[in-house]
Amino acid sequence: MPVVSQPVGGPDLAQVRRIVSEIPGPRSRELLARQRTSVPAGVGAVLPVFVEAAGGGVIVDVDGNSFIDFGSGIAVTTVGNSAPAVAGRAAAQLRRFTHTCFLVNPYESYLDVCEKLNELAPVPGEKRTILVNSGAEAVENAVKIARAATGRPGIVVFDHAFHGRTLLTMSLTAKNKPYKQGFGPFAPEVHRAPMAYPYRWPTGPVRCAEEAAYALADLLDRQVGAENVAAVLVEPIQGEGGFVVPAPGFLSSVANICRARGILLIVDEIQAGIARTGRMFACEHEGIQPDLITTAKGLAGGLPLGAVTGRAELMDAVAAGGLGGTFSGNPVACEAALGVFEEIEAHGLMERAREIGETMLEHLGELADAYSVIGDVRGRGAMIAVELVEPEGDRVPAPDLAARVARRCHAEGLLVLTAGSYGNVLRFLPALSISDALLKEGLTVLGEAIAQELD
Ligand SMILES: *Cc1c(COP(=O)(O)O)cnc(C)c1O
Numbered sequence: 001m002p003v004v005s006q007p008v009g010g011p012d013l014a015q016v017r018r019i020v021s022e023i024p025g026p027r028s029r030e031l032l033a034r035q036r037t038s039v040p041a042g043v044g045a046v047l048p049v050f051v052e053a054a055g056g057g058v059i060v061d062v063d064g065n066s067f068i069d070f071g072s073g074i075a076v077t078t079v080g081n082s083a084p085a086v087a088g089r090a091a092a093q094l095r096r097f098t099h100t101c102f103l104v105n106p107y108e109s110y111l112d113v114c115e116k117l118n119e120l121a122p123v124p125g126e127k128r129t130i131l132v133n134s135g136a137e138a139v140e141n142a143v144k145i146a147r148a149a150t151g152r153p154g155i156v157v158f159d160h161a162f163h164g165r166t167l168l169t170m171s172l173t174a175k176n177k178p179y180k181q182g183f184g185p186f187a188p189e190v191h192r193a194p195m196a197y198p199y200r201w202p203t204g205p206v207r208c209a210e211e212a213a214y215a216l217a218d219l220l221d222r223q224v225g226a227e228n229v230a231a232v233l234v235e236p237i238q239g240e241g242g243f244v245v246p247a248p249g250f251l252s253s254v255a256n257i258c259r260a261r262g263i264l265l266i267v268d269e270i271q272a273g274i275a276r277t278g279r280m281f282a283c284e285h286e287g288i289q290p291d292l293i294t295t296a297k298g299l300a301g302g303l304p305l306g307a308v309t310g311r312a313e314l315m316d317a318v319a320a321g322g323l324g325g326t327f328s329g330n331p332v333a334c335e336a337a338l339g340v341f342e343e344i345e346a347h348g349l350m351e352r353a354r355e356i357g358e359t360m361l362e363h364l365g366e367l368a369d370a371y372s373v374i375g376d377v378r379g380r381g382a383m384i385a386v387e388l389v390e391p392e393g394d395r396v397p398a399p400d401l402a403a404r405v406a407r408r409c410h411a412e413g414l415l416v417l418t419a420g421s422y423g424n425v426l427r428f429l430p431a432l433s434i435s436d437a438l439l440k441e442g443l444t445v446l447g448e449a450i451a452q453e454l455d
Contacts, residue, residue, distance in 0.1 A: 009053035010082035017413040018066040024049045025063025054081035057434030067415045068442040070428045075271045078298035079343035080433030086301035086339035093335040103324045109334035121309040124289045128315035131329030135270040135296035136164025138306035146231035146264045149317035154229035158195040160241030196250035199376040213253035226261035236282035239271030242420030243385035251286040264291040274298035278354035278381035301340045305333040349432040353381035360384040363443040385427040397422035408449040
């Protein structure tokens with residue numbers, strides 16, 4: 001085969017911000033025109049520049065623009081794009097075999113990933129893990145397991161929750177547009193409780209945890225009937241909902257409320273887990289021990305892999321043949337996941353996530369002091385957001401301002417994502433492989449974008 005020079009990503013990619021065309025550039029616009037005639041309109045793009053290579057803390061597009069990446073493909077490339085251990089292990093596996101179906105012929109790497117998650121997950125006692133293809137599939141399986149283990153149908157979720165786009169997980173998700181509009185009827189036996197969202201709690205942040213816990217217990221005891229509820233499902237930090245960090249103590253109250261009623265606690269770590277917040281699992285910050293944990297996004301460095309890790313007696317409640325899937329736990333994705341854990345350990349990435357969080361909180365705190373439109377700064381580790389509000393009024397969400405600031409950042413070579421039930425949150429999810437120089441440059445670009453929008 002002829003050797004063709006290909007662009008190479010990974011950490012060796014030049015770590016610079018560089019804008020050489022309009023955004024999107026001419027070549028991206030050509031490809032976008034093809035997308036419009038070949039891909040349905042329902043598949044949107046935050047920043048429609050087509051990618052040629054990525055790594056470290058940057059994404060390089062087909063027009064030669066290099067963006068500082070504060071998105072990580074939505075919290076997926078936590079260890080960096082094409083990180084050496086991930087790319088090396090996956091490439092070697094591609095040459096050995098690509099697939100057997102674990103349900104037909106098992107292979108060792110699947111066990112290695114499960115053992116790793118069992119070792120690390122803050123679930124009490126003996127544990128088991130099942131591997132699947134995506135976050136939504138992990139949540140679906142966690143619900144199946146919880147129902148089979150308890151014999152109860154009900155699932156309780158929270159305001160602002162996001163759990164996926166399949167029928168069940170869309171039903172578990174809170175926000176109507178764009179996730180649910182037109183897609184009903186929804187799955188039954190889903191009940192929703194208020195989230196302990198300190199910035200927007202009606203009586204203020206101080207009483208937030210206690211009042212939200214009371215509301216949950218009331219929903220369980222008086223409306224649904226605790227004996228009808230299999231599980232309470234909660235994100236340790238809400239992702240799409242706007243990086244809402246539950247008021248301190250709320251998650252442990254949820255755990256206690258569940259335990260007292262024989263209800264299982266499922267913690268959805270799909271966005272916040274796998275070293276993103278400075279701990280392997282975000283719920284460790286609150287010291288809780290869930291019955292089941294779902295992971296996906298950051299688990300395999302960009303290859304599709306999700307998992308449910310849970311107490312052995314619950315996981316084993318489903319009869320043989322009740323769980324699985326054709327592609328589930330694909331061997332290339334399993335090798336990639338092992339590479340992710342190697343990268344985290346070899347480079348001290350949990351510590352790095354904490355440092356990134358400190359840098360971001362310090363800079364964003366200064367911005368919040370300077371600009372009253374930054375109503376709240378929150379998050380943990382490399383999962384930080386600002387909530388934008390109108391200059392006048394009491395915490396009035398400013399989604400248009402958030403969209404304009406994001407667009408201006410994009411034009412200046414900084415990829416940021418928006419989030420939140422009101423669309424007014426800018427969220428920052430840099431890879432843990434980003435340099436301090438790029439991180440600070442990105443924060444400077446953000447500050448300038450806000451200043452210019454307010455001019
Ligand atoms: C992204 C996400 C999901 C869904 O994951 P997919 O891989 O997109 O199906 C579920 N829960 C949370 C918290 C997420 O952030």
